[in-house]
Amino acid sequence: QSKEPIKVGILHSLSGTMAISETALKDVALMQIEAINKAGGVLGRKLEPVVVDPASNWPLFAEKTRQLLTKDKVSVVFGCWTSVSRKSALPVFEELNGLLFYPVQYEGEEMSKNVFYTGAAPNQQAIPAVEYLMSKEGGAAKRFVLLGTDYVYPRTTNKILRAFLKSKGVDEKDIDEKYTPFGHSDYQTIVADIKKFSQGGKTAVISTINGDSNVPFYKELGNAGLKAKDVPVVAFSVGEEELRGVDTKPLVGHLAAWNYFMSVKNPANDAFKKEWADYSKAKSLPTAGKPLTNDPMEATVVGMKMWKAAVEKAGTTDVDAVRKAMYGQKVVAPSGFTLEMGNNHHLYKPVMIGEVKADGQFNVVWKTPTTIRAKPWSPFIAGNEGKADMVK
């Protein structure tokens, strides 16, 4: 009985628009499962991955979740990237009391007992980044362009940032909020506008532009001769993977805020990078020629390690028991910090600011000295006052 493998669901889009980001997460999850199995599995049982493809189709996330939980009877699911996919699957996790590890930074405003959020909440990414931009070190920006793709994450983040900026005494007229449709590819006008706006004082752009729109945006910035030292752009969705397909010359010096960068130097990260490079080569993944790691991949690995530890602590894969065991779990993460799972189901995370280098890597120019506790209920959003910062 006990030799039967433990099933682990992997719920990432392998086709459709999100495949570009999610495929790597599936692979890194498989890598971690293989590693765990090599080391003897969990509770003496092997892990058996169950991979499904929700095809970037949001209702399909709910359907596949139900399939994983009821038909395949997996003990835990690692998956989702976009908020909407998580929101689609969430009711099913709650109904069937399943467990989801969600590895991507998001807008917060959620705290489900069936989800562990291993990506950043806004206060672990957006706010420190803006603080940095306003500091002398970051260029003492006075005016801000909040530029995003028109959907919930950018809207919420920008709402929070707006409130934050206001609290720091930034004037309404010094904030310019702009949105582009999904898949927008012509940034000529927007860049011209930014240029104009920046003539009114030291300006920084906070970009929540999603996915594919980034390349045309940065290329246009380069075209217009807007250099990072004039108008720095700090992006929350641009990481190593996103820069893979980009000619980084015009980007050098622009910023990104994450909780992990591939360029971080420490033994844990060296091991992680090596493991990934070896795995990519062994499985001859299409990206094996240039194996890159990034923040959500790190979050996936951290989540899986924590889950393993929690299961071992609980002695069972039972969801409720594992959940209890998760709180306070610690893992030495590739970011070089020891991350702890809070009772609010979010990780304590460090924040790092990196500048793009010509080789597509980031040069960490600033980081928090310690990890920060996530505030999924942002104090800058009305209605969050008095919300319990923990899962009951």
Add this chain to the structure above:
Amino acid sequence: MKFRVLNCLFTLVTSLVIGNTFAADLSQKDLVQIFGEEFAAKQSSINKIIKAPPEVAAEVLAALQDESLLSDGKVVVIKTNEGYLDPISHVIVKIDESSLETPNLNNILRSDIETAASQFKLLSKDPEIREQSLNSLMADMSGLNVAIVKSAKEKESNAGLITKFNELIAMLDYPSSNEEDKIKAIQTMGNSSSAKVQEFLKGLLKKNDAGEFIEPNNTLRVAIELALRDYQSRKSRSEIVSNIFTGLSLGSVLLLAAMGLAITYGLIGVINMAHGEFLMVGAYATFIIQSIFRAHFPGALEYYLVFAAPFSFMASAMLGLVLEYLVLRHLYGRPLETLLATFGVSLLMMQLVRVIFGAQNVEVANPSWMSGSFMPFQSIFPGLLIPYNRLIIFFFSIFVVFITWLVLNKTRMGLFVRAVTQNRTMASCVGVKTRQIDSYAFAFGAGIAGLGGCALSQIGNVGPDLGQTYIIDSFMVVVLGGVGQLAGTIIGAFGLGILSKFSEPFIGAVLTKIGVLVMIILFIQKRPQGMFALKGRSAEM
């Protein structure tokens, strides 16, 4: 070699600077601070470098900029061809190479360094470098030595740069000049096309914290206002021109995306849902050529596009041939079924690319002759900026249109293609080799799409979803222009481009997109067959 250049620079700088009384001495200890973690320490260290004797400052700053300033944490050296040079004592020292690191600088520090270094570069032989340093000095005038600027101007021969020097000096001297000179300075600055100068003028009109005007003189303020107004009118003219250009450039992108479709769909009657994927194939073909050049002919990398364009045409065309042979051949005369089959094909092609190249985007870089931009007619259109890649793509799209027109209207094949489209059986019955024409025509359309993909790779992503981004727009353009009407496609593309670009500043990108779609829908109401509708009896039945 480098050593010698630096030495040269020295003598120049020394001869230039009249007095350096306030030059402070610099020590290794100051320099080492740049290699630390503390931002404030780094900044103060850089300040010290700037204040150091000019010859030392110039050398250290230059070394910082080209990343040859290294340290093992204790000693700071400059890497030269002769060996490692101690910047303070100016002797070659021995040091363990493996422990040397560059300092970790951020944007702010780098731009401080750049501004400081710019002063010393005003005498560079290369006018471009002189212009760059002038520009960066204009952007940040703090800590600038007027004497250096003035003596550099004396040596300047380039008329354009002299104007710039004058503008810079006008700004620098303004606070300390008398009224007459101020009027002259305002004139000089008023004629400038630089936004920085205008900002400076605007700043003069503001009130300081005490509520007094920064420029207390009334007449001068009026003069400034007039100068600004004049600038403003030039500026808005320039904005219109720039909008037209961005519109045309968006139009040319749409045109490149739609051109292949205009052939495969408009002429051959295949509703090709895989059209986007032919664009994608073209883009990936460009990527492959680039990779080959990178690996085997790095010297010629600049010119990889010259090979990539025909190659992407061929790649897409070959694929078109295969698709035509395997699938479409059996579906002629059943246009709606081609829609379904090609939809399946598009799924297949996307997934195939994902499997081969990975789901992530691949990198296609602009060659340097396609990056950056130039600023023509600054005196008439201040701030007008034309990016090279946009301009080249514009001309490329015209070129593609021309080729298409040539093939379709000036060759027998074009005639036969049109005949076959209109009546397949009859064309065969007058001796047109329909099968051959079908394959050629479709391959040609696919090839044109491939060319489009090659161009698109220069401005956007190259990934498995590339095609999806453009497919809807392509259909819009073709339908708006009138199916089967090349001229319509062209007008449609540029019309849409310019329309979008004129409305975007007012209602934003999202509403513009919606608005444009709604406009197309309304427009088709008026002209159900598109802008260049077919007329006459033949269109009716």
Add this chain to the structure above:
Amino acid sequence: MNQSFHLNIPQREPILTTKWWMVLLALSILVYVLVPICSLLVPEGNVFHLSAYSLTLIGKMLCFALAALALDLVWGYCGILSLGHGLFFSLGGYIMGMYLMRMIGTDGVYHSELPDFMVFLDWKELPWFWYGTNHFVWVVFLILVIPGLIAFIFGFFAFRSRIKGVYLSIITQAFTYATMLLFFRNETGFGGNNGFTDFKRILGYSISNPGTRVVLFLMSFTMLVAGFIACRRIVQSKLGRVTMAIRDAESRVMFSGYDPLGYKLFIWTFSAFLCGIAGALYVPQVGIINPGEMSPSNSIELAVWVAVGGRATLIGPIIGTFMVNGAKTVFTAIAPEYWLFILGSLFVLVTLYIPNGVVGLIKEKILKK
């Protein structure tokens, strides 16, 4: 000449032959009796147990089938290939979604009367179009009217200016796409990209309750059957014949004194109406509605289902829907990386080798015998 010639045509063609009525009856009994038993009474683990997973899965397909049926009516019988039926489907879904959002009440994360997304966008009150959406009757009314009304207005202008063929297809696509972008915007008031989700109950019953699920399932089945019979009825009527004539030779129809506008509009609006109902039933079963449903590829896929099953057959689209979606469900699970190859090839092969769809194939086979 043969003067004693008599034309034998039935007064009105029967909607179904007796044989098919019996099949339908048997099927209904099976569904109405067995589905509740198998999903509610048979214990889990038993082979005959119908899991919630299968129930929602089939329920979803029933809704898709209804939408496909609706598309077949306009495409198969009137020659209008709409690439925008996803819009009507989503509209129905969104209206139902509004009701379900209101039914969450104060159980949302902000414990507000307003839907969550409005709270965190700082909206203070409901936009006007949300009024009354907490009343089920009003919502049902909207579901029945709005998709049809939008279709009517769009159709009126399109058909009046005689837009046909691919032009029509493309502008329906543009229309849907524009609406999708509109719905993506948070300001529009429909929850932006995330849409509506996290529903709790419908008419007071918990939405995750097995009983509720069975009822929703049976509703979908009933609507599909009703829709099928209604379409059959329309197709068999004179109106259906005129529509087919319009498909073949629109101008001749006009010279025979018919104004195609009314005919096309009726079929078009009715089709949108069915689609809206399908969408409304779909949402409570899958638990989410968002602008992604309006993406052009969804609408194209709908057309693919119709084509796979067989155009202008009514039963074909239903079969096609189940086949394609069934294949998708199976292959996304067993071959997650390669299912697109399978699906893509399926589309190609079907169009190449069974041009008249599965039903056409069966008909041919039977005819040959």
Add this chain to the structure above:
Amino acid sequence: MLQVQKINQFYSGSHILRDVTFEVPKGSLTVLMGRNGVGKTTMTKAIMGVVPIKSGDILLEGKSIIKMPSYERVANGIAFVPQGRDIFPRLTVHENLLVGGASLKASKKIPEMIYELFPILKEMSHRNGGDLSGGQQQQLAIGRALMSQPKLIILDEPTEGIQPNIITQIGETLVKLVKEQGITILLIEQYLDFIKKVADKYVVMSRGEIIAQGNGSEIDQDGIGQLVSV
């Protein structure tokens, strides 16, 4: 020139051509006649390779052509003027004529002869084929067929919709083509007066079968008028 041997053809189950056998002698003008729906057009289409045939053979100058696609048959010297004309509606008159010469190596100039026959074509050479009136289109179709320098021309009811004086002229032209240029012609026609003037040989079809044939001069004697009407 052309031998049709035991052709059988079906349209979705119904037997249209039944063992049709006849011959078009070289350098002659043969007329194929018959009532509506007996299969004349189907016959021409079978010769052109537009409809598949079930069994039988068609020989052009002794060579079987049934395996060839239509355009190869054209390249072998057959030209076709179909019933309903099938002009390319969105090509100009000039282009329509050019396409007619598709089987030739390179496009030639349009022979003056065609314009002499149908002056209207020159006048309208830049209008779209589809805009022409019915009769003008018919003239264009004949002109187009002549473009390929054929050995055998098949005309399916070429006089349909054409004004009387041009019908006469077409008749004269056909005769001239046969007599002067040695072109062989297979003509489908219903118009008896016209047939009498031009036919060297006639063939009568009924319900997919050949029921009579003979010399053109003997049509009246054979009482063909009756046969065709019934």
Add this chain to the structure above:
Amino acid sequence: MQTSSSTIPIETTDFQPEWESKGNSGHFLEKGKIDLSHGEILYIEDLVVSFDGFKAIKGLTLDILSGELRCIIGPNGAGKTTMMDVITGKTGPRNAQVSGRVFLGQTIDLLKLKEPQIAQIGIGRKFQKPTVFENLKVWENLELARKSNKSWRVALTAKVNQDAIEDMEKTLLQIGLEKEAYIPAGELSHGQKQRLEIGMLLMQKPELLLLDEPAAGMTDEETMQLADLLNQLRGTCSIVVVEHDMEFVSALSGETGIVTVLAEGAVLAQGTMEHVKNDPAVIESYLGR
């Protein structure tokens, strides 16, 4: 038979054409009736039609008396088909430049109406190229064409009644397609389609019947049968026939009927067959020597 009665009711039962003749003053007119008070059913004056500068009709004036059977002949491209296109609304301000007056009866301005309205007030037309509903069976073609209320609401519940069946039987016999009644019209031969289309017109029971080369593609005998058929219809409606077959025209016009010759978009000659045949201009441009 010359009808000089003032009005002919087009429909006695439930028929309500969906049009409104605006600005028609002078005569009190019941809705749905053609005012024939001057004996003319069709009246064309100074009609000019041009397509992007090409004048297809140049100042055509023509009137057709009620109950008349008028033959129109003329060279290819004379504008005969175009004239019919204008009368039936196929060509109009929407796709050409049209000026002049085209009236049905005294009061109905055809240039203002749309195709279906024109068909409903009683103009039937056969096209030069036969057009039938290919996917419908022959009887269904006839049934659709039959005069009845053509609104979609009625069509939804309409039944094929006994009258209709009898009408169809009669027509099928008239056009000799009784054996083909149950096959799809797409499977008919050219001539058969030609006849089916005429049958559809008969079902439509028009006041004015426009036939564009109805005999094309028919055998001589069939042509004569058609002539008989049209002669039988004489009196029940007014007919305009365009033909190139002189025998057919002769058979239709008889000795007294008027034949109009169009050339280059205008009337070249008009008179009895005998008169026209001997007109040198007609011989020159049309008949040939």
